[in-house]
Amino acid sequence: MVRSILSPLDFSVEELDQLMDLADDIIRDPAKYAHTCDGRILATLFYEPSTRTRLSFEAAMLRLGGKCLGFHSADSSSATKGETVADTIRVASCFADIAAMRHPKEGAPLVAASKSTIPVINAGDGGHQHPTQTFTDLLTIRSLKGHLDNLTIGMCGDLKFGRTVHSLIRALVRYANVKFVFISPKELKLPSYIRDDLLIQNNIAFREVTKLEDVLPSLDILYMTRVQKERFFNEEDYVRLKDFYILDKKKMSMASPDMLVLHPLPRVNEISTEIDDDPRAVYFKQVKYGMYVRMALILTLLNIKPE
Amino acid sequence: MSETEKRKQYKLNVGKIEEGFVIDHIHPGRAMKIYNDLGLDKLECSVAIITNAFSMKMGKKDMIKVEMPLREYDLDTIAFLDHRATVDIIKDGEIIERPRLELPKTITNVIKCHNPRCITSIEQELDHVFYLTDPERGTYRCKYCETEWVNQNTRK
Numbered sequence: 388m389v390r391s392i393l394s395p396l397d398f399s400v401e402e403l404d405q406l407m408d409l410a411d412d413i414i415r416d417p418a419k420y421a422h423t424c425d426g427r428i429l430a431t432l433f434y435e436p437s438t439r440t441r442l443s444f445e446a447a448m449l450r451l452g453g454k455c456l457g458f459h460s461a462d463s464s465s466a467t468k469g470e471t472v473a474d475t476i477r478v479a480s481c482f483a484d485i486a487a488m489r490h491p492k493e494g495a496p497l498v499a500a501s502k503s504t505i506p507v508i509n510a511g512d513g514g515h516q517h518p519t520q521t522f523t524d525l526l527t528i529r530s531l532k533g534h535l536d537n538l539t540i541g542m543c544g545d546l547k548f549g550r551t552v553h554s555l556i557r558a559l560v561r562y563a564n565v566k567f568v569f570i571s572p573k574e575l576k577l578p579s580y581i582r583d584d585l586l587i588q589n590n591i592a593f594r595e596v597t598k599l600e601d602v603l604p605s606l607d608i609l610y611m612t613r614v615q616k617e618r619f620f621n622e623e624d625y626v627r628l629k630d631f632y633i634l635d636k637k638k639m640s641m642a643s644p645d646m647l648v649l650h651p652l653p654r655v656n657e658i659s660t661e662i663d664d665d666p667r668a669v670y671f672k673q674v675k676y677g678m679y680v681r682m683a684l685i686l687t688l689l690n691i692k693p694e
Numbered sequence: 695m696s697e698t699e700k701r702k703q704y705k706l707n708v709g710k711i712e713e714g715f716v717i718d719h720i721h722p723g724r725a726m727k728i729y730n731d732l733g734l735d736k737l738e739c740s741v742a743i744i745t746n747a748f749s750m751k752m753g754k755k756d757m758i759k760v761e762m763p764l765r766e767y768d769l770d771t772i773a774f775l776d777h778r779a780t781v782d783i784i785k786d787g788e789i790i791e792r793p794r795l796e797l798p799k800t801i802t803n804v805i806k807c808h809n810p811r812c813i814t815s816i817e818q819e820l821d822h823v824f825y826l827t828d829p830e831r832g833t834y835r836c837k838y839c840e841t842e843w844v845n846q847n848t849r850k
Contacts, residue, residue, distance in 0.1 A: 472813065492812065492813040493813060493838060493839035493840075493841075494812055494813040494814070498820065514811065515840065580842070
């Protein structure tokens with residue numbers, strides 16, 4: 388039976404360690420992996436546009452020696468003719484060895500995985516799951532901090548709608564002595580199913596604050612997020628909240644010299660470009676780690692080991 | 695009016711069934727929903743629906759009597775719609791079994807996911823499947839998008 392990855396929790400902590408160990412080895416010796424996927428094809432089934440995620444998947448497969456095919460919007464797929472996700476994946480299974488699917492509807496990759504004869508990777512389904520972003524965040528933190536336990540992690544911005552934040556919290560609570568500080572305006576606080584059902588029920592230490600300056604010195608990691616316009620029904624609320632937090636040089640001067648700034652990108656105004664050259668700003672390095680972790684994931688799901 | 699007089703006043707005679715099942719102690723007003731969701735309207739056998747019958751325990755209750763054997767999956771639907779109801783299985787005019795009703799772990803095509811971003815909102819042929827995630831609160835989550843659905847029928 389083929390294995391698909393639909394949620395970050397589909398991997399146990401041990402499996403995640405193995406995935407990140409493999410990514411580390413690829414970073415150390417990329418030449419060793421340059422032909423591991425020779426003759427293999429990745430299908431990128433993207434029903435909605437995405438720059439980073441699609442390029443990252445394609446770069447990952449190309450760097451492993453494989454090839455890619457696919458579509459980049461629903462308009463250029465048979466979905467416009469009314470084809471179901473189940474039929475599309477059955478067809479793609481005939482052409483490719485592995486598929487990455489992005490879909491605006493939540494649960495579409497689960498439907499695909501249930502009918503597929505090749506591994507399916509969820510590359511983002513609506514506001515639901517985006518496992519490879521979580522793997523990217525974990526690999527970035529582990530590579531640059533050396534560990535995933537004993538950390539104080541600040542999450543700032545849109546904590547209500549941000550799926551990357553929710554997935555990362557779910558993944559990090561499995562590590563020992565991780566403390567969270569949630570920084571958001573009251574309108575964008577964490578939903579109760581994360582705050583009450585996950586954090587409180589599992590006795591995870593966390594604080595909720597509004598002011599970023601108050602907590603900056605205590606953080607090991609600051610995970611910034613964008614306030615997403617498409618989540619608001621009211622333009623006025625969006626305008627009021629979009630620039631609630633702007634991380635600039637002045638604020639960075641209050642942070643610890645070891646604190647790392649992560650962001651799932653794209654950023655708008657929440658991180659000033661003046662801190663891009665600060666060594667603590669690692670969001671572009673994070674993009675590269677994303678490619679390495681996707682390389683590791685493709686190899687893992689195809690069960691390929693370097694010779 | 696005494697309890698006995700009340701019972702007499704509300705007494706409604708519906709013939710005894712020989713083989714079939716009786717769903718009793720249904721929350722008043724919920725019988726028609728159970729009738730529809732079990733698909734009893736499609737049967738050709740005798741079905742009696744009694745609403746607002748007198749009940750010592752509940753004050754008022756609904757009942758359904760059906761003259762055909764109970765299908766196993768019907769129990770899940772009944773439990774989901776009213777897990778405090780009781781079911782009596784009748785054979786040769788006698789109650790031979792009273793199965794215990796528990797909230798089903800999975801419920802298929804009884805409720806629909808109302809999340810407009812769920813894949814079920816555009817692909818009509820998909821089953822609407824919900825998993826029980828919190829039996830205490832009667833919380834179910836959609837298999838596809840994990841949207842919460844709290845079962846209001848789990849009255850305390």
